[in-house]
Amino acid sequence: MANSQPIFDYRDESHADKLARKSKDSPFMIIGIIGLIGVCGFGAYKFKTRGQMSTSVFLMQLRVAAQGTVVSALTLGLAYTLAKKHLFKDDKAE
Numbered sequence: 001m002a003n004s005q006p007i008f009d010y011r012d013e014s015h016a017d018k019l020a021r022k023s024k025d026s027p028f029m030i031i032g033i034i035g036l037i038g039v040c041g042f043g044a045y046k047f048k049t050r051g052q053m054s055t056s057v058f059l060m061q062l063r064v065a066a067q068g069t070v071v072s073a074l075t076l077g078l079a080y081t082l083a084k085k086h087l088f089k090d091d092k093a094e
Contacts, residue, residue, distance in 0.1 A: 028077025035069035
């Protein structure tokens with residue numbers, strides 16, 4: 001009755017291995033993360049020249065821009081995957 005094999009294959013995976021696996025599975029996630037880092041870097045650069053804008057308003061706009069970048073990258077990835085799967089499917093593969 002009791003099966004001696006584990007149900008899940010647990011193995012030690014370093015952060016670099018996990019990032020490499022995730023980039024193969026969903027490359028648009030990596031593009032989103034790079035975009036997030038870019039928006040945050042640009043926001044940190046422009047923080048000194050924000051003029052009369054209050055800090056909280058500047059950070060709120062920066063947060064919206066960063067979230068928009070990540071969500072748009074993931075949406076493009078989802079649209080690409082769905083188009084590849086349903087619109088451009090190869091009849092020979094099935």
